[in-house]
Amino acid sequence: MIYKMTITLKDGRECLLRNGTGDDAEAVLSVFIATHEQTDYLTTYTDEMPITLDEEREFLDKCTEDERGIEMIAEVGGKIVGNAGIACIKNVDKLRHRASFGISVDKEYWGLGIGRGLTESCIECAKNAGYTQLELEAVADNETALSLYRSAGFVEYGRNPKGFKSRISGWQELVLMRLELE
Ligand SMILES: CC(C)(COP(=O)(O)OP(=O)(O)OC[C@H]1O[C@@H](n2cnc3c(N)ncnc32)[C@H](O)[C@@H]1OP(=O)(O)O)[C@@H](O)C(=O)NCCC(=O)NCCS
Structure with missing residues (x-):
């Protein structure tokens, strides 16, 4: 999916929100690795990442052509500092109406409004995609993310007490959230 929009951050800088393409593969992978090393709230550890640079390039090019999926990137001063994405849960009749959402922003850029910008842009894309x-x-103690999601309209519909098994802290409860788009 193609997307482009500029927002002004809380410190006055401009942030470009746009779909990532194959040309962004290296920068996207490097911000992915950085964000996954900065927090224990994401699903994978960097040593479990199965994706190569070529696979990432192919994935981003595929997303660009995909009418129902996007890998959104946030760029500040030409640097990719975060990303978010939506993807169809499964392309079968009973599940085609549901999309999953994921997001991460480089810690150096937290609190500036990038997370909100990425989330709102992805919601807009999900609506446009039908x-x-x-x-x-x-993760239940990820207060920043939960507060962002609630304020964007997501509603909790359940919890999984043993959703993640962290290498650092053991069991992590997961909060399941959904946003109706109609
Ligand atoms: C969650 C995350 C994406 C938020 O990104 P961000 O760019 O810092 O978010 P924003 O600056 O747009 O803030 C969005 C909202 O988050 C909340 N928030 C931000 N900083 C916060 C803090 N220190 N404490 C509590 N809430 C906070 C506020 O509700 C804020 O809303 P506001 O616009 O009214 O101030 C980012 O912290 C991150 O990447 N964390 C690590 C990865 C992660 O946890 N991903 C989500 C997995 S489910």
Whole structure:
């Protein structure tokens, strides 16, 4: 999906929100690795990442052509500092209306409004793509993410007490959230 929009951050800088393409593969992978090393709230550890640079390039090019999916990137001063994405849960009749949402922003850029910008842009894309429901899971003590999601309209519909097994802290409860798009 193609997307482009500029927002002004809380410190006055401009941030470009746009779909990532194959040309961004290296920068996207490097911000992915950085964000996954900065927090224990994401699903994978960097040593478990199965994706190569060529696969990432192919994935981003595929997303660009995909009418129902996007890998959104946030760029500040020409640097990619965060990303978010929506993807169809499964392309079968009973599930085609549901999309999953994921997001991460480089710690150096937290609190500036990038997370909100990425989330709102992805919601807009999910609506445009015709999804009925956007879904996510967040670690229960990830207050920043939960507060962002609630304020964007996501509603909790359940919890999984043993959702993640962290190498650092053991069991992490997951909050299941959904946003109706109609
Ligand atoms: C969650 C995350 C994406 C938020 O990104 P961000 O760019 O810092 O978010 P924003 O600056 O747009 O803030 C959005 C909202 O988050 C909340 N928030 C931000 N900083 C916060 C803090 N220190 N404490 C509590 N809430 C906070 C506020 O509700 C804020 O809303 P506001 O616009 O009214 O101030 C970012 O912290 C991150 O990447 N965390 C690590 C990865 C992660 O947890 N991803 C989500 C997995 S489910």
